[in-house]
Amino acid sequence: MKNMGKIQQIEEEIKNLHYNPLMAKHSFSDAETKDFFNTFWDIHIKPVIEYSKQMAEKYGAHLEAVWLGAILHDIARLSDEEPHDEVGSKKAYQMLIEKGFNRELAEKVKSIILTHRCRKYPPETLEQKIVASADAMAHFIPPFYFWVGKYSIKNFVEILDGNMRKVKKDYNQKIFFKDEKKMVEEQYKMLKNWFNYK
């Protein structure tokens, strides 16, 4: 892999930005941004990177694009800018060009970030589908919804309703591969029971 050292460096850089965030307050949470972002790296970005790399290997995708896309997919959250898919895709593109990556790779990464939420821009390429799937899969890691509950400024019922919507969307619309869907199936059933309070 041609850019391995450079990509490792970016991963380290983005990790450090989560461990030592530049902004003092995030609109999502009343908590210290340090706690909020530290755990966000540990329980979200890190597993998204791992799942993405595994799938890239398994399905024969462009590993560098997928890896960078995973590292940078939520980069706009660090500065609390929404829509974080659209803002983040532009930021990542800029960053990669500045660091000397070629335009073709930077474009691929940009499109991965733009499509990872499966909203306005649905994933089409294998690489886009991989990172969107990995993002959704990481929401099935047990501590994720504890993190949401601990840091959200919403009230309890809003949190449960939001979680229920999210868990259904992730499972039904964001995981594009049969095997990976199977991997989170049990967790999906359990979470649906947890969030069903009515």
Ligand SMILES: [Fe+2]
């Ligand atoms: Fe994400």
